[in-house]
Amino acid sequence: MKFKSYISIVFLFFVSTSIDAQKVYEFRDFRGDLKFTGEVASIIDTTFRLDQYQVDQSADFVISEKVIPDLGWGKFKGWVKLKLKSDKPRELFLQIHNPVFDEINVYLFQNGKQISAVEKIRKGTSLKPNSFRLLTVPLHFKNDSVYQVYISGISKFNPVKFPIRFLDQEGLNRFRDSENLYNGLMIGFMAILIILNLLIYFFFKVRVFLVFSFSNISFMLLYLYLEGYLFGHNYAAFFFENSYFNFQYLIYYSFQIFNFYFLWSVYRLNFLNKSKWILTYNILISICLFLGFMMFLSPVWDSLVSHNGIVIIGLITRLGALLLNVFMLIIIFKTWNTKPFSRWMLLAILPGWLSYAVPRFAAVFMHDTWVTLPFLYSLSSIWNVLFITIGLFFELSRNYKPKLDKELETTLLVEEIPQPNELIIPKLSKRETEILQAFANGFSYQEISDAMFISPHTVRTHIKNIYTKLEINSKAEAVRWVIEHQST
Known part of the structure; x- marks a missing residue:
């Protein structure tokens, strides 16, 4: 009996040590813009009952092993905890580079007392703090005082991720300008390529250019959603806090379906009378349509699904996208020697595959910085649109002849x-x-x-x-x- 008690005491000692072992991050020589890579502790609340005071007293936090704390899919409220200290009095802005939370809250504590709070920020909120599309909260630090920052987020049908950045006023201004410049150039370049594809369709009546344009328009809407550009407007509450329809997944599956239909339109004659390939395509596109319809209506039935059910739905959604991309890759390699366009397709899609796969293993080699998935997707999409457009144009010029x-x-x-x-x-x-x-x-x-x-x-x-x-x-x-x- 004494031995068991001794083991229990030792176990509790190590548990409490590991919990209290979260390191305090100290701001020294701050240069205006910092992607936070210090230790972040997290806890998952599937009851939705914990408040900030209970969380402040909780001993259940676990140190995140990822550069960007990722609590995954599920029906829960995710909490993360930061311990911060400044070498001098300063005002910094805490920024969460993930605007798709259904609800997000930020609390600043010191010695068990709440100092400040920003609560119930939703997608439809017309004006976020500091009038910025990303949640940006001012925090005031005194000299050599340790503070606890608690951030809670609910994100139905999306992974609960917390990419955290700290900025001073000058850094915030620079960040805002650089974001506007990059996104303006990216969207402008994409728009030019989309218009070019539409013009080719209207002049030559080759429908694949039109389908490809719709695919890229869907991606642009998805990117604008993931980066928060569609929030904070009069229409945002209707589209993104709707009690009956989930327009996010209408955009997402529109992109997947247009992309897949474009691929099959280009390659379908290569599989003439090959019933297994045609059947596989029909099954995959039917699954995609079914999932898109169900996810579009997710606000109607999500209250009937448990936490584990949401986790399974997330796995099915990602598995469906993976199957579509694997099928696409197999088609490209199967037609490699008979269709020159396959080379352009492979060149176009490889960066997209890398941008999806590499962040999953980023913790192995990225310790001092992080990159958000929407940013990687935007780069890979520019590459994709550019090289597929070039490939389509070469195919068109090779095959188009005067109509005599x-x-x-x-x-x-x-x-x-x-x-x-x-x-x-x-x-x-x-x-x-x-x-x-x-x-x-x-x-x-x-x-x-x-x-x-x-x-x-x-x-x-x-x-x-x-x-x-x-x-x-x-x-x-x-x-x-x-x-x-x-x-x-």
Whole structure:
């Protein structure tokens, strides 16, 4: 019995030591802007009952091992604790570079007493402290006094992350200017590329440029959401504190669906009559549509789901995005030798994969700084839009020809699209053979146009020429002709 008591005392000693062992971060030689990488303790409250005074007395805090404290998905209120000390009296601004919290609060304590507080900041709040899109709270420090800062956040259907930055007034002004400059340049550059794609669509009627534009418009809206530019306006409460609809996930799944549909539009003729590939695509796009619909209505049913249920939903959401990207990557490698555009696609998507994967392992090699995911996504998206636009333009210029019948009859397809059953058609060019094959298999003019980077009118002209050459007058005759001339 004495032995068990001794073990219990030793265990409690080590536990209390580890809890009290959170280091005090001291501001010395502060230069205006600091990405906080000191020790941060965290606690998860699934009851939503703890207040700042109870948390101040709590012994359940755990030191975060990540540069950016990440409490993950779930139905809870996340708390983080900082211990701070200044070598002289100063006013600093505490900034949380994550504006998507449904609710966030900041409390400053000293010796068990609350000194100041900023509470119940929501997405729809018309005016955040200091009129900035990111929560930026002034804190006043006295010389050589130790303070505790408690930050609580609720973020339904998003990971609860606390990227913390400290700034003085000059640093805040510089940060505001640099953010405005970067985001202005990024959004302007993206807008130019989107407009270019839209102009190409309107002039050449190749729909993949339109779909790609919608994908990038969706990404821009998602980025503006993640960076807080859509909050603090008159419409913000309706769109982002709605009791029936979750517009965040409407934006997110619109981006995923447009992106996936763009990919399949470009490559679908490469998988003509390959039922397993078509079935896989249909299953994945159906799952994406279902998840998008359910998440759009999440405010209606989220009260019925437990903490663990939200965790599972988060895993399913990330798994769905991973499956779409893996399928995309497999298609690119499978068509590597037959479709030059695949090289542009791989070059375009690699930075996006890296920006998603690298931060998961950032704690291994990043100890003195951190980078937010939206910033990495913005860089990778600029790269993506630029190189896919270049690739699409080269494909269009390679395949587009004047719409004159004589030239159309002699035009050959530059890239070879493998067919499951090669047609023995001595009278037709390679391009006409592939168009006939696709047309006989039920593809519309627009779908053939998407995959071959030619206008629907050009496809229609090709079909007329094929009918004339083969002396047929209907689609039924074209289908019968294809079946009769397939090699076994």
